[in-house]
Amino acid sequence: xxxxxxxxxxxxxxxxxxxxxxxxxxxxxxxxxxxxxxxxxxxxxxxxxxxxxxxxxxxxxxxxxxxxxxxxxxxxxxxxxxxxxxxxxxxxxxxxxxxxxxxxxxxxxxxxxxxxxxxxxxxxxxxxxxxxxxxxxxxxxxx
Amino acid sequence: xxxxxxxxxxxxxxxxxxxxxxxxxxxxxxxxxxxxxxxxxxxxxxxxxxxxxxxxxxxxxxxxxxxxxxxxxxxxxxxxxxxxxxxxxxxxxxxxxxxxxxxxxxxxxxxxxxxxxxxxxxx
Numbered sequence: 001x002x003x004x005x006x007x008x009x010x011x012x013x014x015x016x017x018x019x020x021x022x023x024x025x026x027x028x029x030x031x032x033x034x035x036x037x038x039x040x041x042x043x044x045x046x047x048x049x050x051x052x053x054x055x056x057x058x059x060x061x062x063x064x065x066x067x068x069x070x071x072x073x074x075x076x077x078x079x080x081x082x083x084x085x086x087x088x089x090x091x092x093x094x095x096x097x098x099x100x101x102x103x104x105x106x107x108x109x110x111x112x113x114x115x116x117x118x119x120x121x122x123x124x125x126x127x128x129x130x131x132x133x134x135x136x137x138x139x140x141x142x143x
Numbered sequence: 144x145x146x147x148x149x150x151x152x153x154x155x156x157x158x159x160x161x162x163x164x165x166x167x168x169x170x171x172x173x174x175x176x177x178x179x180x181x182x183x184x185x186x187x188x189x190x191x192x193x194x195x196x197x198x199x200x201x202x203x204x205x206x207x208x209x210x211x212x213x214x215x216x217x218x219x220x221x222x223x224x225x226x227x228x229x230x231x232x233x234x235x236x237x238x239x240x241x242x243x244x245x246x247x248x249x250x251x252x253x254x255x256x257x258x259x260x261x262x263x264x265x266x
Binding site: 009010013030033034036037040041044045047048050051054057058061065080084087091094139140 | 160164167168171174186187190192195196199212215216219220222223226229230231251254255257258261262
């Protein structure tokens with residue numbers, strides 16, 4: 001009963017407001033991951049039209065090479081760059097890189113692993129994603 | 144096939160996470176090459192039918208596409224599995240999620256491989 005009442009499910013998972021920037025990164029990591037998986041499945045399906053000949057491929061291009069298609073692709077670029085950069089941070093963290101030395105837990109119980117280096121990496125990941133999106137926009141709409 | 148499913152369901156989570164990270168690193172390198180191929184010419188030109196078919200006919204590139212397909216399918220659906228297992232737990236639920244994700248990987252890899260093979264061999 002206690003376990004059931006404490007379980008927040010998707011609502012709790014979607015709440016990025018608690019635990020600071022790391023929680024936002026956790027949330028963004030999952031959200032971008034799901035977005036990229038959806039795009040990947042759609043991309044596999046989209047490219048399969050090539051086996052039906054030139055006409056089918058052109059029809060698919062007409063559907064995807066539009067302003068909306070380019071905006072979706074720009075969002076995908078941003079999601080991809082954030083997911084990659086933040087993923088490397090997470091991997092390094094799991095390997096013990098940049099998480100600090102273990103110490104006695106003293107008040108106010110700040111975990112050594114949630115430090116400025118990791119916060120900086122999260123912000124850098126967001127910045128890199130924004131830059132990549134701008135570059136993507138320039139390439140896709142600059143033609 | 145049944146023994147393979149048993150093998151996966153009994154695989155330690157630490158081993159699965161190593162596979163998750165390995166597939167991520169592999170995919171980052173190969174996807175970067177895949178995108179750079181689009182940048183060798185004008186973006187819309189690179190999407191023309193003849194250009195894309197030429198990519199599929201180039202064997203090293205076709206092998207790379209197959210590798211990307213496998214790496215991203217495993218990484219993507221394992222990520223989805225992790226998210227779903229974080230949301231809810233239970234023996235039946237976990238089994239359904241594990242087998243569901245394995246089935247999804249198999250279907251996506253099979254469908255993508257069909258495209259690579261058919262476009263590559265001009266079928």
